[in-house]
Amino acid sequence: xxxxxxxxxxxxxxxxxxxxxxxxxxxxxxxxxxxxxxxxxxxxxxxxxxxxxxxxxxxxxxxxxxxxxxxxxxxxxxxxxxxxxxxxxxxxxxxxxxxxxxxxxxxxxxxxxxxxxxxxxxxxxx
Numbered sequence: 001x002x003x004x005x006x007x008x009x010x011x012x013x014x015x016x017x018x019x020x021x022x023x024x025x026x027x028x029x030x031x032x033x034x035x036x037x038x039x040x041x042x043x044x045x046x047x048x049x050x051x052x053x054x055x056x057x058x059x060x061x062x063x064x065x066x067x068x069x070x071x072x073x074x075x076x077x078x079x080x081x082x083x084x085x086x087x088x089x090x091x092x093x094x095x096x097x098x099x100x101x102x103x104x105x106x107x108x109x110x111x112x113x114x115x116x117x118x119x120x121x122x123x124x125x126x
Contacts, residue, residue: 001025003036003084005063006044013063016076017054018101020088022115022123030123032115036084043075044068054093065093080104083114086124 001007003021006014021040024033051066059065068075079085080101087101094101109116116122 001037003033003040003079006040006049006068008049013061014049014051014066014068015059015061015063016079016085017065017067018087018089018094018097019076019079019085020124021079021085022119031119031121032084033123035114035118036079039082039084040075040079043073043078044070047071049075055095056093077101077104081108081113083108083112083116083118086122088124 001013002023002025004016004019006016008014021036022030022033024030024037047070050069051064052069053064053066056065076085077100080087081104087098087105089098089101108114111117
């Protein structure tokens with residue numbers, strides 16, 4: 001669907017925990033939004049995914065909230081590591097992983113990976 005949301009074969013939507021990517025849908029085209037959506041699709045499209053949940057398993061919109069793995073590789077942290085996503089911490093989910101994700105983001109930003117090197121304005125920049 002976009003960089004931080006996927007739709008499963010059964011129609012359920014999954015919003016990735018702990019991340020936010022630039023927008024590429026709904027008439028928005030933030031810098032690196034298309035790249036984030038394409039990278040996400042390359043990681044998960046037509047692949048078997050494993051979902052793991054935190055405290056809250058669903059959001060206000062009825063989407064599942066999960067960490068997503070493909071072939072033992074977590075997609076959520078990988079998107080941050082390669083500069084396709086920023087950290088988005090919404091308690092109570094992610095409390096035990098907040099520092100881990102912030103560290104990964106800081107390393108990506110320092111190395112100017114992905115959007116950190118390509119965009120004058122990072123839409124999820126704090």
